[in-house]
Amino acid sequence: MAESPAAAQSNKFPAQIPFIIGNEACERFSFYGMRNILTVFLIDYLLRNAVPENGLREAQAKSLMHTFMAGVYFFPLIGGYLADRFFGKYRTILWLSLVYCAGHACLAMFENNATGFYTGLALIAVGSGGIKPCVAAMVGDQFNESNSHLVKKVFAIFYWTINFGSFFASLSIPWLLKNVGPSVAFGIPGVLMFLATLIFWAGRKHYVLVPPTGENPHSFLKVVASAFKHRQPGQASWLDGAKARHPAEAVEGVKAVFRVSGLMLPFVPFFWMLFDQKASTWVVQARSMDPHIGPVTFQPSQMQFINPMLVMLLIPFLTAVVYPLFQRSGWELTPLRRMPLGLVFGAVSFIIAGFFQVAMEGGSTLNIAWQILPYVVLTLGEILMSTTGLEFAYTQAPREMKGTIQSVWLVTNTLANVAVAIAAALNVFSGSGQFFFYAGMALVAAVGMALVARRYVVRDYYQVAAPVPTEERSAAGVTPSSA
Structure with a gap:
């Protein structure tokens, strides 16, 4: 081809x-x-x-x-x-x-x-x-x-x-x-x-087909392994030991990955613990609600349509109206502010759903339409955290390490789902308690992320020149790096 x-x-x-x-x-x-x-x-x-x-x-x-x-x-x-x-x-x-x-x-x-x-x-x-x-x-x-x-x-x-x-x-x-x-x-x-x-x-x-790169001698894992092997006392960073075997650019790229990981890995999983439970915990809750909204009977799983519908509506609204409004007010919603705020919105959505559960455990029958409210709040949290976080992480590492940053982002979701799966298998929490437990953890994570974000030094890596065509890269022996 x-x-x-x-x-x-x-x-x-x-x-x-x-x-x-x-x-x-x-x-x-x-x-x-x-x-x-x-x-x-x-x-x-x-x-x-x-x-x-x-x-x-x-x-x-x-x-x-x-x-x-x-x-x-x-x-x-x-x-x-x-x-x-x-x-x-x-x-x-x-x-x-x-x-x-x-x-x-x-x-x-x-x-x-x-x-x-x-x-x-x-x-x-x-x-x-x-x-x-x-x-x-x-x-x-x-x-x-x-x-x-x-x-x-x-x-x-x-x-x-x-x-x-x-x-x-x-x-x-x-x-x-x-x-x-x-x-x-x-x-x-x-x-x-x-x-x-x-x-x-x-x-x-x-299709334009970019050939596979093969083995990369300066990948993330190779630089880290070399740094461990050649670390010496008195160095500004333990990763500097890798400079004996790898270019300075590769070492700086690995440092950037660790900077972003220190911001993402301890906190972002707590958002995904909340978000992915809309397909489990929130569906179970909907099974106990009155499914009739006017002449329409909704199945518990159907309420998940609210999230993609709101994403399609809210992203243009936030981008065109809300973010510029905050910027004009003198308090810009930077990515480092949006992400902890996304955790807060996620926590609030679970608090709302938790109060619904308390009411139903007390004998009240709630209409399934009440779930629209926590879905709206959770979707706002998703836009603030997910769409912002991935783009931010991508800009914070040089081109050679952007694939590794993508991996870090995916790992946050994997860790979150493993944690929820284990907690559910052990049946640690049930009923309304689980809603407030996860909300509490997300609020603690939001505070932690906000504190770490205050010390984070933003360093954007943008491509400053047009990419070299594939055939020229291959002829020159230049290949992109990944983990």
């Missing part, structure tokens, strides 16, 4: 972009469709006979769901490594998409077989997680200096597509589970994933 020529007109998207966007729309529908019904399916179907006691069954379902999500956010590290070092993005995406399809097939076929169903979840975690870092990066690969000004626009479309797929999946698939059954409810996302793979394959003759 040869590289496609640059777009004839710089104000037009490359011809291959619709294939990637179409792939993403179908794949996101398939993922969110199956994930959003997973907790309810486990409680009402798969675990009903194996775990008769309802409270224990809910706890086990929650643990399984978060174990699955931990895998989804761990396997991007493997997929990105395979793509960068050995197979390239196109082949990695195509092959792992077939694994992804096989996983969906297992869910549809083994609704009454725990071993077969869990095998399907494992395959989806490998497939979905493995392609996650490759698809977005492949979008960027399709642009060159003649149309680079369109990159920001295409990523906005890309992000919108993710939420568009999630929105319709959240509305439709829970209804199918209730009214048609698990085989169809899991089968339709599988059909969409097969369609996503077909669309991606159909664009094979048009």
